Amino acid sequence: MNDETAPPNQLLELLTAAPEGLSEYELLLRLSRWQNDDPRLPSDTLELFRSHFLLFHTLYRLRDQLHAEGQATLQISPLCIRLLPYQAGEHALSENEPLRDYYLDLNHLRDTGADDVEQMLGKFWLRLHGNEGKRDALAALDLDEHADELDLAVIRQRYRQLVSLHHPDRGGCTQRLQRINSAMETLQRYYR
Template sequence: MLAKTGRFNRLRESNALFADFNAREPLSLFRGHFVLFHALYRLRDRARRERRGELAIEPLAIVLRPPAADASAQAIFATPEAERLSAWYGDWERWRTATAAEVIEWLRQFQALRRSGGQRALALAALGLQDPVDRAAIKQQYRRLAMRHHPDRGGDGLRLRDINAAWAVLQAGSDE
């Protein structure tokens, strides 16, 4: 889309970080991606600081949501995974030191995880489980953890959100 509109050419001309960008080369693609997400996470942090809203950064959507009314509402968006990604993209040394071989290996690992049902494995791990496990055991563990980590019972809201997200992944992948 950017290439068709000429915007990308203007970006390449105006920004040295994109001058040598080539989407067909893994290291170049990684560096372009890294710069974009580095900037997005910095913008998210700035929007939070200035109480302008919450920039939700997802693989297929980037959305500026209205400011949270209080800290507990803001915590809904500040998942541990989002914070890990923010820290990862915040480390500018990654951009400088990544090699083509590392990028190719990261892509290989990502594809292998995707093909192997990685979402299920990650969701089970979030619940402290691993395959083979039956549906009843998953449901029992989900309920136990949800009760333990619910903020109304003195639990951690961020952990509860991870538990609920894992449950949603497992529900979506269910044949029932």
Template sequence: MTAFHSAPNEALIQQLHALLKSAPAGLSEYDVIQRLRANKSPFVPQEPLLDKLVLFRTHFILFNALYILRDRLWADASAHLEIHALRIQLQDYRRAKPGLIVADPLRSYYLDIEQLDTTTLEDVEALLESFWTRQNDEGGIKSALALLDLDESASYSAIRHRYRQLVSRNHPDRGGCTATLQSLNGAMEALRQRHQRNETEALSK
């Protein structure tokens, strides 16, 4: 059984950096886990991730290491690390505009290692059920669109088409990741609710 650590592990951070450097087009979270598993990494279970709590902990450890790596790359001004479940990619360094500070709640969450030790199975089930439905603000919608690799200009029909493509590609029956599928479903639900609100508002005018 995989041991879950409550502190950043340098070996995992270095493994992730090497994997991403070898894949300039980026990797999905599923691809990263599969490559770590193929390399017999002790940080991911060798068995299928069917248990929700084990899946959560594997995901959390991975994203904790990714956000630490991103911070280090930014500090060195050497690269930018794009972090999404469907695409994790090393990119050219982006110099921030003077005085521009953007809050990143996901970074804060994944760098809080206590979340790993205190989150229960009930917590995981609640998170999976409610995460996207709570994302009704502008930042949440942008996150949902980013997960689908779309921008604000995308029509609702384009959103639905892209969603169906990604669900087909990431379905567990085809070797995909359950967590990714649940994230796609949640993102689509948030975007569907926004579409319904927009239609209702248009009809009321």
């Protein structure tokens, strides 16, 4: 999806053809094919965020329009975007919808840079993995999470030591090296 929002009629046509709904990923791929015959999504995180934002901006606008006209209810979630029969009252649009407000304000798109996207992703991974992932990663690098001097520089130093020790080219174990690399990826999200 490019920097312009997809026309609501394209979205409506795609969603009508998929009564079971589509994930955000599937919808972005189909829109991408529709617009330029290239079914790939951007690999750059900022461009992917922009595609996501523009899609949700358009979806919320379409949802408001469909509701105002009494045509349908549009369920919006990254895992399932689908049209549902219109039902006044019970599924009426809420007055206070922080996500809707966020996506309808194009200033958020304009003001969000690559560093902001990286911070959002880091926070997402922290919530997803919780402290258990951090503890496991520290254990994989044989580090004490309660050590006062523990920071990214200390973690990187320990990582380099373990990579040197466990690299398969030096007689180490591939699986152990993979655990060390995975632990480092996890810890970089916690220690910035």
